[in-house]
Amino acid sequence: TFESVATIGGPSETDFLNPRYMAIANGKGYVTNWGDGSNPDDDYVAVIDLETNTVESTISVAEGPEKIIVKDNTVYVALQGGFNQNNGVTVIDATTNTVTTTITVGDRPNSMQLDASGNLWVLSSGNPSWTGNETAGQIDYINTTDNTVTTTMNYAVTEHPGNLEIDGATLYYYSGGSVYAMDTTASVLPTTAEIEGLNFYDMAVIDGKLYGVDAKDFVSNGSLEVYDLSDNTLLASKTVSIIPGGIYFNETAAR
Structure with missing residues (x-):
């Protein structure tokens, strides 16, 4: 209905401090919070009661919790580092809301995907x-x-990839103005790009199509581009408003 139902937190509340991303596990909402950017020790994940739309507790994590993804009742939090750098993925048990481990990964983890094997x-x-x-x-x-x-798998020092997506058994990511594809069974990185000459600020892949947003000069209207990944042809290019920063899908709507 596009009607406002509730606002959790707000200018006069202290439940959130630099909130970033949210996921749902075990009937609760989990929101990553950077905390004060100058304090590396106050970062946390807020746990939301989705019945009352209130924050019921917080879970302390290391600096810079960013992207968050859920498998069953396990929550994975990428520790990108906030305004600094970090290199971990913290694992939270959503049945007890406790941290079970932190996995060391590369510097500044920016995106995560679960494959068909979980x-x-x-x-x-x-x-x-x-x-x-x-x-x-x-x-x-x-x-x-x-x-x-x-x-x-390691990239060259000057390569800084992002926007990891998955569609079926194929992973996609963006690096240096190009989109690359890699099978989930691969043990080496691809050397040839699928699509080149791009300037994506964010992207998403679903049902064999690549959707990418271009923020242009960050002061004028951006654009949305759609590619058919079966032959990498451009299907559509649409002007959107200023600084398009994400792509989301209504799973019940026809695409």
Whole structure:
């Protein structure tokens, strides 16, 4: 109905501090919070009671919790580092709301996907050059049965990939103005891009189509581009409003 139902937190509340992303597990909402950017020790995941739309508790985590994904009653939180750099994925048991482990991955993990086997892929961009400590991007394959890294693939130091997506048995990611594809059984990174000459600010893949948004110059209207991944042809290009930053799908609507 597009009618406002509730607002959780607000200017006068202290439930959230720099909230980032949300996922749902065991009937609860989990929201990553950076905390105060100058304090590396106040970051947390807020647990929301979805019946009352209130924050019922918080779970302390290391600096910079960002993207969050759920498998059954297990919550995986990418520790990107906030305004700094981090290199972990914290695992939370949603039945007890406790941290069970933190898995070391590449520097600045930016996106995660679960494959058909229920195992987790984590893409890390590495530290950018402006940090003075540039590091290579990395993709890690995590066995979610025991939460151990079983495969690691490294990019060149100057490559900083992002926007990991999955469609069926194929992983997609964006790097250096291009989109690459990789099978979930692969043990080496692709060397040839699927689509080049792009300027995506974010992207999503669903039902064999790639949707990417271009923020242009960040002061004028951006665009949405749609590609058919069966032959990598451009299907549509639409003007959208300023700084398009994400793509979401209504799963019940026809595409």
